[in-house]
Amino acid sequence: MWVTQLHFDVEPQDVLTSQSVRHFGFVYTRGSLTVPFSPGSMADVQPTPRLVLVFSGKRKSGKDHVTNLLHARLGAPLSSILRLSAPLKQHFAQDHSLDLDLLLGPGPYKERFRSEMIQWGEDQRRNDPGYFCRLATRGATEPVWIISDARRSTDLTWFRTQYPDKTRTIRVQCSDQIRTTRGWSFTEGVDDAESECGLDQVQDWDWIIKNEGDTEDLERQLRPVIDLALKQD
Ligand SMILES: Nc1ncnc2c1ncn2[C@@H]1O[C@H](COP(=O)(O)OP(=O)(O)O)[C@@H](O)[C@H]1O
Numbered sequence: 001m002w003v004t005q006l007h008f009d010v011e012p013q014d015v016l017t018s019q020s021v022r023h024f025g026f027v028y029t030r031g032s033l034t035v036p037f038s039p040g041s042m043a044d045v046q047p048t049p050r051l052v053l054v055f056s057g058k059r060k061s062g063k064d065h066v067t068n069l070l071h072a073r074l075g076a077p078l079s080s081i082l083r084l085s086a087p088l089k090q091h092f093a094q095d096h097s098l099d100l101d102l103l104l105g106p107g108p109y110k111e112r113f114r115s116e117m118i119q120w121g122e123d124q125r126r127n128d129p130g131y132f133c134r135l136a137t138r139g140a141t142e143p144v145w146i147i148s149d150a151r152r153s154t155d156l157t158w159f160r161t162q163y164p165d166k167t168r169t170i171r172v173q174c175s176d177q178i179r180t181t182r183g184w185s186f187t188e189g190v191d192d193a194e195s196e197c198g199l200d201q202v203q204d205w206d207w208i209i210k211n212e213g214d215t216e217d218l219e220r221q222l223r224p225v226i227d228l229a230l231k232q233d
């Protein structure tokens with residue numbers, strides 16, 4: 001087997017906790033990583049998408065609904081949905097013996113653990129604000145990335161720093177009344193915390209999508225996003 005030396009500008013903790021590295025044998029010395037050279041191990045190199053669509057919005061605004069619709073319109077070979085909360089939930093489910101599928105779904109199960117997950121995620125981000133961005137995107141090979149759930153300005157900064165010419169930001173909005181019909185109720189410590197309010201002051205969204213329930217209207221609003229994604233292919 002060939003062996004190649006790659007230099008990474010990372011800390012040991014970063015490498016040792018990454019999912020992809022767990023899948024491949026390696027020898028790590030500070031600042032460099034020796035990886036068995038195989039097509040699989042190339043997934044470890046930070047990939048370069050052609051377009052990064054970063055969505056955000058308050059809970060029950062419909063981020064998953066809107067990004068699922070966009071993904072359906074663009075198709076799987078062109079795009080993939082990447083959730084920043086997925087690696088967070090995966091770690092959290094493992095540590096606390098929880099049902100990962102239910103945590104990932106839209107139902108009430110995840111709400112029972114939301115505060116704790118926020119806390120746990122913030123502890124990880126304190127050392128490394130890009131931790132979940134990097135884990136969520138690692139190994140993604142599709143040209144168009146649909147990031148479904150930015151929540152903090154550090155999330156936007158991470159994508160804009162990594163992919164300055166490729167990142168576009170989209171805010172999903174709807175009234176609190178409609179969010180309530182979707183199961184939302186105000187929870188202290190969640191709806192007034194950074195997880196939900198961290199991007200409230202942002203003004204320079206590339207698009208704002210009003211997701212108030214009308215599918216035709218939603219499709220119309222997504223048109224310029226879809227056109228951009230298709231044009232870049
Ligand atoms: N435009 C819509 N039409 C019908 N149902 C919707 C629409 N937007 C969201 N929903 C539903 O509302 C619930 C919350 O939406 P979701 O996409 O999970 O929100 P978020 O990811 O922002 O928390 C889900 O059950 C979803 O199917």
Ligand SMILES: C[C@@](O)(CCOP(=O)(O)OP(=O)(O)O)CC(=O)O
Nearest residue numbers: 058059060085088117118121149195
């Ligand atoms: C701990 C979280 O990652 C949980 C996010 O879960 P979801 O992304 O499922 O939430 P909504 O879709 O907005 O309802 C939040 C965070 O602050 O990181």
